[in-house]
Amino acid sequence: MISVDLERHAEAARALPAETLLIGGERLRHGSGAAFGHVNPATGRVQHEMRLAGAAEVDRAVRIARAAFDGWRITKPSRRAEILNRLCELVGRDTSHLALLSALENGMPARQFSGRQSAIVQGWLRYYAGMADKLEGLVTAAWPAENLEYTLPEPLGVVAAIIPWNAPVISLAMKVPAALAAGNCVIVKPAEFTPFTSAHFVRLALEAGVPEGVLQVLPGGAEAGEALVRHVDVAKVSFTGGTAAARRVMAACADTLKPALFELGGKSANIVFDDADLARAIPYCGAFPMNNAGQGCQLPTRLLVHEPIYETVVEGVRGTLAHLKLGDPLAEDTFMGPVVSEGAMRRILGDIDRARTERAGTLLTGGARAEAAGWFIEPTVFVGVDPASHLAQNELFGPVLAVMPFKDEDHAVALANGTPWGLAGYVQTRDLGRAHRVAARLNCGNVYINGAMNVHPAAPFGGVGLSGFGKEGGRAGIEEYVRHKGVAVALA
Structure with a gap:
């Protein structure tokens, strides 16, 4: 018989954030989606009641992100780096709290998050803080003939980051810092099973200086996911999850021909x-x-x-x-x-x-x-x-x-x-x-x-076959959130 301290878990559940949706600068407890009672996997008891995000919240968040993008894309790379480094410090400060939330939401042993996962998350934040001012364009071979031709690295716009329930904070670290460092806005959709760590992570990002609307979180199920993927103003989808869901995401992306990154399953x-x-x-x-x-x-x-x-x-x-x-x-x-x-x-x-x-x-x-x-x-x-x-x-x-x-x-x-x-x-x-x-x-x-x-964080990570395509980590990871514009200037 496994002994679980029910009183300790009930006491710990008081630390769960009441509001798990963050749209712009507003914290919400309920969306327009389905009702969801979060069950502590260690006790089998409901510990939090909420309504998930629905299509209405997705549309509102995308519109806010699209408006925030104009300012964030021209924010100095050095300022983006400062914010990501500050977020790294805050994650370190709140490691024990994130470990507690992880244990309550998906059953991950708290010592596992405190011991290794927090260090991994901080490593990814530091790495992409360092990449913020290292995106470069090229002068092409056309110069010095008739034209001066060069390329400009540009952010994509609004990125949908759909993350899984098994290691949500690590998944956030593999997606969000790279996208923000490149100048994109990000809407995170965590699984309904793990809304708490994502909500706290985004709160820390706001505390670190991320402007309102640049990073938002909408915990939800299939309704929110489909609305986010299909939204015309979402420029790219970065998805980590199962292969069956990825097929649905890919089909939905086809409507607007938006690119996707898939980090899927494995049988390693x-x-x-x-x-x-x-x-x-x-x-x-x-x-x-x-x-x-x-x-x-x-x-x-x-x-x-x-x-x-x-x-x-x-x-x-x-x-x-x-x-x-x-x-x-x-x-x-x-x-x-x-x-x-x-x-x-x-x-x-x-x-x-x-x-x-x-x-x-x-x-x-x-x-x-x-x-x-x-x-x-x-x-x-x-x-x-x-x-x-x-x-x-x-x-x-x-x-x-x-x-x-x-x-x-x-x-x-x-x-x-x-x-x-x-x-x-x-x-x-x-x-x-x-x-x-x-x-x-x-x-x-x-x-x-x-x-x-x-x-x-310095090495590209991603699979082949049913395990997906695209890379997270290294220079390849930030290039997933950049497009290169060609500019030609006539010299004649």
Whole structure:
């Protein structure tokens, strides 16, 4: 039985912001959309009542953003940098508060946000603050002949940032600073499950000096999302979420021919060769896929193990999971909290039951709901998994790991590339030549070797195939929010 301190959670819920919609400089508790009762995933109890944003709020916010754009686009880059650096300082100041909000809204252990995620968010803010004055144009090859021709980097206008519920603050950091640094206005639509961290983040942005109307937040469901994507004055959509929703977003963008950036799901493979440093690799292979209850698009949810060390790694993973604390997200020693909702829990348990029924693999550990009031699932591992099974081919977005053996390097690469996804790949080996060789052969947007940190602000991040297109991070990330205008001056 998982012990959740109900009194502590009830007391903590008093910190939830009453108003989660921010339009211009106005804070609103209710929109014109559907009524929504936010349930704490650790307790299963409703902790906040609201009405989501609807089409009316979207139209109002876009009109305000479009008016604010004229002033923000000509704001000095150095001033934009000052504001983003100040926002970074405020996120650091309010780390414990954001950690508390994260735990209450999606069950992420508070220590996880305080320990690493806040540092990641601050890193992205600092990086794009530094990029604000580094957008450059070019003088083209036409000069010094008849014309002086050059290019001007320009912001797009109003950007719709549609972010997911699993890591909303990191998603904000991957989208908002780059768009603002380039001179765009941004309307954030967080998922209905996670309105609180986004509302607080935007409040901090206003405190940092972002002008009213330049950054707004509209928590909502499909109605708000569709209105935002279809709005004629939205210049680009930056979407992180599921593939099915992305197809609907892409179809809606077609009406106004607006561009989109998609950071979608994954079924990333972690390849462990027989020369890997197992003392480091095994804990990584077991614990990392269970991060945030397995609710992460880039998590290595397929574990491919070289046959000579297969049994050793499997037993090591079992031992690692036995020591991971599943529990109250407000407790300091919790590694893994609940999944985000009852619906998510039932979907994941349904996928686990399907894997058993189809004999997709042998259940090594877990496979059931943990005894608790909230939406807790035991860390689950299947071994000897059929590479063609639903379990191996589909993103379950929960604490479920699929393990399978491979014979040699070619076999490992074929298995890793054997899904329609292509977000991330992971390689564990001491052989430097093999590491580079395999990285070049993996069909994915990013490869991480021997536990390298992922989602670094200076590196472009994004997938291929069903995992989406476009990049967040690095110079490529800010170029997503810029267009280059050509100017020609006759010299004759």
